[in-house]
Amino acid sequence: MRFGVCYYPEQWPRTRWPEDAASMVELGLGLVRIGEFAWSRYEPARGRFSFGWLDEAIATLADAGLGVVLGTPTATPPVWLVRERPEILAVGPDGRRRAYGSRRHTSTTSRAYREEAARIVSVLVERYGHHPAVVAWQIDNEPGNHDSARCWSEESQAAFSAWLSRRFDGSIDALNAAWGNAFWSMDYPDFEAVRLPVPTVTDHNPSLMVAHLAFAAEQAAEGLAEQRAIVSAGSPGREVFTNLYLGDIDIDPRQVARPTGLGSVDIYPHGLRDADEVAFVLDLARGSALGPDQGPEARGGHAWIVEQQPGPVNWTGDNPAVPTGQVRLWCWQAALHGVDTLLWFRWRAARAGQEQHHAALLRHDGTRAPAWAEAARFLGEYERVSTLSPHLLPRPPARVALVHEHLDAWVLEVIPQVPDASHRMLVTAAHAAARRVGLDVDVVPADADLTGYEVVLAPALHTVTSDRLARLEAALDAGSLVILGPRSLVRDEHVVWVDEPVPAGLSARLGARGEHAGSPIGWPREPANASQLVLDDPRQPVPAGGWIETLTDLADGVSVLGRARGGPLDGAPVVVRRGGLVHLGAASVDAWVRVLSSLLQRRARADHLEVFERGGRHVTLDHRARTIGGLGSVSDRH
Secondary structure (H helix, E strand, C coil): EEEEEHHHHCCCCHHHHHHHHHHHHHHCCCCEEEEECCHHHHCCCCCCCCCCHHHHHHHHHCCCEEEEECCCCCCCCCHHHHHHHHHHEEEEECCCCCCCCCCCCCCCCHHHHHHHHHHHHHHHHHHCCCCEEEEEECCCCCCCCCCCCCCHHHHHHHHHHHHHHHHHHCCCCHHHHHHHCCCCHHHCCHHHHHCCCCCCCCCHHHHHHHHHHHHHHHHHHHHHHHHHHHHHHHHCCCCCEECCCCCCCCHCCCCCCCCCCEEEECCCCCHHHHHHHHHHHHHEEEEEHCCCCCHHHHHHCEEEEEEEECCCCCCCCCCCCCCCHHHHHHHHHHCCCCCCCEEEEEECCCCCCCCCCCCECCCCCCCCCHHHHHHHHHHHHHHHHHHHHHHHHCCCCCCCEEECCCCHHHHHHCCCCCCCHHHHHHHHHHHHHHHHHCCCCCEEECCCCCCCEEEEEECCEEEHHHHHHHHHHHHHHHHCEEEEEECCCCCCCCEECCCCCCCCCCCCHHHCCCEEEECCCCCCHHHEEEEEEEEECCCCCCCCCCCCCEEEECCCCEEEEEEEEHHCCCCEEEEEEEEEEECCCEECHHHHHHHHHHHCCCCCCCEEEEEEECCCEEEEEEECCCEEEEEEHCCCCC
8 A cells, every 4th residue: 555645736835845845754654745736837928838836746755765646637727728718617507617816617518618728738738648647647637526526518519419419329309219309398409409407497307417417427537537638648657646525526527537547536534424434435435446247356456545534624514523533444454445645635734715714634834643653653653554464455356246226316306206215325334244244245337247246245336237137147147145225126228117026127036016205204203213224133123214115026035134113104014025136125334234234144343343354354433432452562552
């Protein structure tokens, strides 16, 4: 595992750079990311380049023995460029161009923006593509963040119409049929009539909404690919990635990471719900780089953390404190989840700009912040474990696969139905439960080879395709235990409900069909009268969560593993099994834990403990006490 930091030499006096570089080496760092927001310093005016400072910064870092990760600066085009070519700015759904003054204010569809991005990247690559100190490239920065993927400009409108025409082979009748536009008399006469969704009286057709999300994500991925092609051609042999903040869903991470084989994520636990969601995002970041037809032998993929939270941040609203031991624990969590490289954000706290309250390894005055001690302790511990007990570090091949596709996230974002059953909530519940019983999880695409996994989890695998069904069937035929979770296999890729019993394509094999799907609370709305779930012990019902599904028309050979208790669904089957196929119709972590514990005969740990089976022992992270056990001499608990 490699370690580094994000650094902004353009924001600090040159006289400070050698001291900073020496301190980075003293701490034990090897990589430094620079330049991703420096376009105005690269090019103060069109065609007038100023690279002397960057040459000196790279040389200073290289002389200290540090490798440089150079960023393309396309997330922050300079003011002079925006004034010269205002068409690069994104347009909001209100029809107004977004103002400069922040970041990510460009339209990913804009040809002018793409031209300017290619131009500055080409200049950078020509100058630094073969520089021995430049060991990796970051393409752009957090695309899609701040709702920046979508644009409502006329250029985007024309591109969307053309995209739809290609998708439906030029047939508007095919689009109308696929989207069910007979509903509310919304048949379109031609593709130009399919307008980008802006606020209207009630809801737009969800088929349109999801198509817009998919189109925008593809536009962003295309722009990134154009930059990546320039870098790959002009700077061969370097790692190339684009860092994503996977708390957003506007960008499909596989479209970005799969072409490079390297996932990349910015980890800010305070922007996520809890340690369970952090664990899921770490595995998703690795899994985003997996290619089709890969299985357990790929060990869940490869990923960098390009920005690791080092302390309090400035943007979550409540901005909680970061107690002693927390940063160190976050870093160990990343290491045990198999992350290849970790960079802390940032080296020194910013004295100017919008992120002055964002913690760093150094304080605003350049003295060492609490995060320095946390990083130093973690780095020392990692070195000791690497030397004395290296068998405790590698992530073994996972026995469990969790199937995750971004299209399903878009569909459930557009059609949530209830507030507590988003795609992220449903998949993290299943992932958390597997982690609770001590199992590593590969978060894999729907086109993965599932046949080598002992257990396949498919929560919220919402969209039905023939390929998805074939891969689930192949896993079942190979002897895998396949557990369908709630909101699975009910709509086609155009967000239209299937015309067969659900779970579609597997109902006959399951020997049951879905009945109720939605809230466990009846009417009048009395939360205390919600249906719960009873599994193996009738004395210990568990909450169903924000969503519950019941099943009916049970065939011979179907075992009912759990039923609803109380509330509007009392007595109805919720968890059934036939052969190796299980349908779990509840959304809560507790329900998933009880089902996995029972089916796999594994003891569940407390919800604040995360357990890893490594080298024949259990390594335990206590996310409440912020302690570690099972790592020999570095453990707080033995």
